[in-house]
Amino acid sequence: MSIETLAFLALSALVIIVFLMVYIRDIEVNKKLLMYEKSIEELNFQNHQLSKSIKELSQHNAIDPQEIEQRILEKVKHEIQNTVIPMVSSLQDIESIMQTFQTEQTARIDRIESRTKEMSCMPTSSASSNEKMIVAQFAKGKSEAEIAKDLRVGIGEIDLVLKLANLK
Numbered sequence: 001m002s003i004e005t006l007a008f009l010a011l012s013a014l015v016i017i018v019f020l021m022v023y024i025r026d027i028e029v030n031k032k033l034l035m036y037e038k039s040i041e042e043l044n045f046q047n048h049q050l051s052k053s054i055k056e057l058s059q060h061n062a063i064d065p066q067e068i069e070q071r072i073l074e075k076v077k078h079e080i081q082n083t084v085i086p087m088v089s090s091l092q093d094i095e096s097i098m099q100t101f102q103t104e105q106t107a108r109i110d111r112i113e114s115r116t117k118e119m120s121c122m123p124t125s126s127a128s129s130n131e132k133m134i135v136a137q138f139a140k141g142k143s144e145a146e147i148a149k150d151l152r153v154g155i156g157e158i159d160l161v162l163k164l165a166n167l168k
Helices: 003-060 065-121 125-140 146-152 153-165
Strands: none
Touching: 125 146, 125 153, 146 153
């Protein structure tokens, strides 16, 4: 056997293998096409059935647009009554609570301001009474240290009061 015959045999085997591969691939493609064809036929049949059912229903039930509109309006009103009206009443309750709270806070602020005014208007009689007590105790003969200890004030304040009263 020569190389030419071997090459011819190899080439013919290669051609046969290629033809076999194309044939197998063609069989697979035909199977897929058959499946697609069956699916399309089934869908066409279902489409025909649905069209037929729709025609029958439309012939049996004459649809009145005004009746449908009326039904929709009734359902919308019902939903509004069930959802929106309770929310509005809840908001009104919250508003009244907020108004009450605001009124209470305003009253509290007014009371605090009036108390502040009362406290700022009070005379400081404790300072003048301390001065009188310092002078009285010094007149009794107590020393500045004893007076400071009794009245719980500083010695410097006692010294100042006595100098202003011209007792020292």
